[in-house]
Amino acid sequence: MITTKEEYEEIVDAYGKAGGDKEALKSREIATLVVHENRVLSANEAEGIRIKWEQKEKGVRAELTVEEGKKIKHPVHLCFGILPKEGLQEIVLKINVQDGAEVRIIAHCIFPNAVNIIHKMDADIKIGNNAKFYYHETHYHGDSGGIKVIPKAKIEVGKKSVYQNTFSLIEGCVGRLDFNYEVSCGEKSVTELVAKVYGKKEDDIKISERVSLNGREARSLIKSRLVLRDKARAEVIGETYGNAPLARGHVDCTEIVDGEEAIAKAIPIVSVKNKEAKVTHEAAIGSIDKKQMQTLMARGLDEEEAVEIIVKGILK
Amino acid sequence: MSGANMLQIENLKLIVDDNPVINDLSLNVDKGEIHAVLGVNGTGKTTLAHLIMGVNYLPDDGKIIFEGEDITGYPISQRAKMGITLAWQEPARFEGLSVRDYLGLSNELETGEIEDYLWAVGLPPFQFLDRAVDTSLSGGERKRIELASVLAMRPKFAILDEVDSGIDVVSLPHIINGIVKMKSLGSSVLLITHSEVAIEIADKVSVMCAGKIFRMGSPKEMCQWFRENCQVCGHINVPS
Numbered sequence: 101m102i103t104t105k106e107e108y109e110e111i112v113d114a115y116g117k118a119g120g121d122k123e124a125l126k127s128r129e130i131a132t133l134v135v136h137e138n139r140v141l142s143a144n145e146a147e148g149i150r151i152k153w154e155q156k157e158k159g160v161r162a163e164l165t166v167e168e169g170k171k172i173k174h175p176v177h178l179c180f181g182i183l184p185k186e187g188l189q190e191i192v193l194k195i196n197v198q199d200g201a202e203v204r205i206i207a208h209c210i211f212p213n214a215v216n217i218i219h220k221m222d223a224d225i226k227i228g229n230n231a232k233f234y235y236h237e238t239h240y241h242g243d244s245g246g247i248k249v250i251p252k253a254k255i256e257v258g259k260k261s262v263y264q265n266t267f268s269l270i271e272g273c274v275g276r277l278d279f280n281y282e283v284s285c286g287e288k289s290v291t292e293l294v295a296k297v298y299g300k301k302e303d304d305i306k307i308s309e310r311v312s313l314n315g316r317e318a319r320s321l322i323k324s325r326l327v328l329r330d331k332a333r334a335e336v337i338g339e340t341y342g343n344a345p346l347a348r349g350h351v352d353c354t355e356i357v358d359g360e361e362a363i364a365k366a367i368p369i370v371s372v373k374n375k376e377a378k379v380t381h382e383a384a385i386g387s388i389d390k391k392q393m394q395t396l397m398a399r400g401l402d403e404e405e406a407v408e409i410i411v412k413g414i415l416k
Numbered sequence: 417m418s419g420a421n422m423l424q425i426e427n428l429k430l431i432v433d434d435n436p437v438i439n440d441l442s443l444n445v446d447k448g449e450i451h452a453v454l455g456v457n458g459t460g461k462t463t464l465a466h467l468i469m470g471v472n473y474l475p476d477d478g479k480i481i482f483e484g485e486d487i488t489g490y491p492i493s494q495r496a497k498m499g500i501t502l503a504w505q506e507p508a509r510f511e512g513l514s515v516r517d518y519l520g521l522s523n524e525l526e527t528g529e530i531e532d533y534l535w536a537v538g539l540p541p542f543q544f545l546d547r548a549v550d551t552s553l554s555g556g557e558r559k560r561i562e563l564a565s566v567l568a569m570r571p572k573f574a575i576l577d578e579v580d581s582g583i584d585v586v587s588l589p590h591i592i593n594g595i596v597k598m599k600s601l602g603s604s605v606l607l608i609t610h611s612e613v614a615i616e617i618a619d620k621v622s623v624m625c626a627g628k629i630f631r632m633g634s635p636k637e638m639c640q641w642f643r644e645n646c647q648v649c650g651h652i653n654v655p656s
Contacts, residue, residue, distance in 0.1 A: 325511075354511075391508045394471050399521045399569055400496040409521070413512030413548075 118240030159190030168198040181210035199228035214247040223253035241272035274303035287315030299332030313347035328362035342377030351381035428478035439627035455624035499572030522569040538590025
């Protein structure tokens, strides 16, 4: 059993290796929450942000409130992780971005030694009116693939608000991912969901995103970018429902298959219940574009170097 | 200044679906020269560019010799490593690849050098360096970035396939400037074009029809000949 201080230093170190800003975790001006397994190792509030938390048997329940009208200068840093090879972490996260508030969250989920780990996230996010909420989540996994990641979220976006979510899992093996987000969009709101995943070995990826454009003139984009190698398989379901006048939605999925046994599937579902709404979709699944390859090779790159550049670009 | 022979194409043939797309074509390009190829649509100019670069096809017959070495069967990368490159007529788009990184693919360049190459084609670096080479660029911008990336490679031999098509009259001088700079940096250029303005910078012009080069001369002579003969010709691309 390691002490909390050693534990903290170890997870902060892993956070840095995963691309996180270690200095941000030490700053008193920046709101942070660091969770290892079911223990909160540090939590810091900043002006305009309140953080409540409670340790549970298998995880942590946290509540983050951004106060009305507060525009938070520095991004909030969240760090969730498990350093041992085995473990279970259940995070119940409630976020309330009040009217007129603006905040950017950078979350890192770190499992560098995973052999048999389950990480569950159950989020309930409420974005008030005229608010802006940006959430960027990056995962850093080890190479064994022995991990199940199950993020689920329900999000309500208020009138004239902006919600942007980026989920990125491109380091290490995915393991099994079951991603499920549901968004309800209010009048004149803007929602953007971006997922970028790099599947390798025997990774099993399921991404399901559902956006309901319930308010007049609500707009949304669901964008997925996946690259699959080896025996990885993926199913991406992007659903958008145009339920209100002048609502506009788009589903855009690209999956690159670069392995003999990799399997990709895209299921865009678009539905319109209002005659003035419009929802479109595009899905492209296939091997790496031949012309892109030829262009890079004509600049002197080998085939493998060209593939790497194209894949990096798609997942950037 | 023009000099020794850089590229020799000898009796090149390519048959696609029983159709002789390239039909016993021979062409020489000297070191340091801009050699333009003029021809109406469908004469096989782009196919010729692809055969020289090793893209999509291998010829059914004939030879491509570069600096004395037969490269006819070489793959694209090997030709590129020898100093040959191609600017596509419709360049590919790359999600997530910045202009800065695209220009630095072939050589490790300082930011200042990359900026010089962008300025050479009339693109302000501060507006373009960090943009992605993706669909957010207009057709004209993408073509100028393609030309800048060829410049940045400092190739021995550049094949420019209609880099001036679809370019507005204000931007055309920037494209011309980029090609002239390429020559001044020591590259030989095979310039495939329809533009008489672009042809004026060529040292030699070859006229192509039905997969063959059948006339070569100065830009002035060939432009006049092309106007008087090809533009009024009733059997365009029908082999005679």
